Amino acid sequence: MMAATGTRTGSRRAQPPGAALPYRFAIDDLARMVDAGILHEDDRVELLSGQVVTMAPIAEAHAAAVDQVAAALFEVARGRATVRVQGPLAIATDTQVQPDVAVIARGRVAPGTVREASSIHLVVEVADSSLAYDRSVKLAVCARAGIAETWLLNLVGTPPGALVARRRGEADPPILEVYRDPDPDSGTYRSVAVFGVAEAHAGASVAPLAFPDQPLPVASLLFNGEDLT
Numbered sequence: 001m002m003a004a005t006g007t008r009t010g011s012r013r014a015q016p017p018g019a020a021l022p023y024r025f026a027i028d029d030l031a032r033m034v035d036a037g038i039l040h041e042d043d044r045v046e047l048l049s050g051q052v053v054t055m056a057p058i059a060e061a062h063a064a065a066v067d068q069v070a071a072a073l074f075e076v077a078r079g080r081a082t083v084r085v086q087g088p089l090a091i092a093t094d095t096q097v098q099p100d101v102a103v104i105a106r107g108r109v110a111p112g113t114v115r116e117a118s119s120i121h122l123v124v125e126v127a128d129s130s131l132a133y134d135r136s137v138k139l140a141v142c143a144r145a146g147i148a149e150t151w152l153l154n155l156v157g158t159p160p161g162a163l164v165a166r167r168r169g170e171a172d173p174p175i176l177e178v179y180r181d182p183d184p185d186s187g188t189y190r191s192v193a194v195f196g197v198a199e200a201h202a203g204a205s206v207a208p209l210a211f212p213d214q215p216l217p218v219a220s221l222l223f224n225g226e227d228l229t
Helices: 027-035 060-077 131-144 197-201 218-222
Strands: 045-048 051-054 082-085 089-092 095-097 101-104 120-127 149-154 175-183 188-195
Touching: 027 045, 027 095, 045 131, 060 082, 060 101, 060 120, 060 149, 060 218, 089 120, 089 131, 095 131, 120 131, 131 149, 131 175, 131 188, 175 218, 197 218
Parallel strands: 120 149
Antiparallel strands: 045 051, 045 095, 082 101, 089 095, 101 120, 149 175, 175 188
């Protein structure tokens, strides 16, 4: 499905006479699709800037990394925030993501309610085959929504700025990319920090902005009981 330039209820940009206007979905449309049987409530889809996008199946390495990150963040957020694992998160009227892990303010909101950026403390994506997509599309929608901090647990190991060109089964050691200070106008983050094996060996830690008193060892995020090699 194509992303469009306008919404059903909002204004549309000027178009040449006779030009087709692709439809741009809103969050409420997803619920109606489920009610109509077009989508199943367990379907792995996201709504990104009005476009319904099918998510890739979860591989074992990906799932293990999600479990590892979630376990660490449960300890960080205990009693102070909610850790949501691979659940829907409405961040704009036309965008509902399903990040691998999200740390959000406690308390329920009505289905489809767009969350204030200040109530989303941290979004974490685990990237393997989706690395290029996560960097270009997923980071952009988070920055546009004003989400203060997004982590990318990069299982491929290709650093930001380098060409992602790996054959199946090839990967460097994982790295953690920490994105902060969003610029909603450009859809980018002004601050990027990268933590890899060297930093893990040196005992580096990283604390979510919302919980500066809860630093996490980089090694605990990159490796699950494995040697730091």
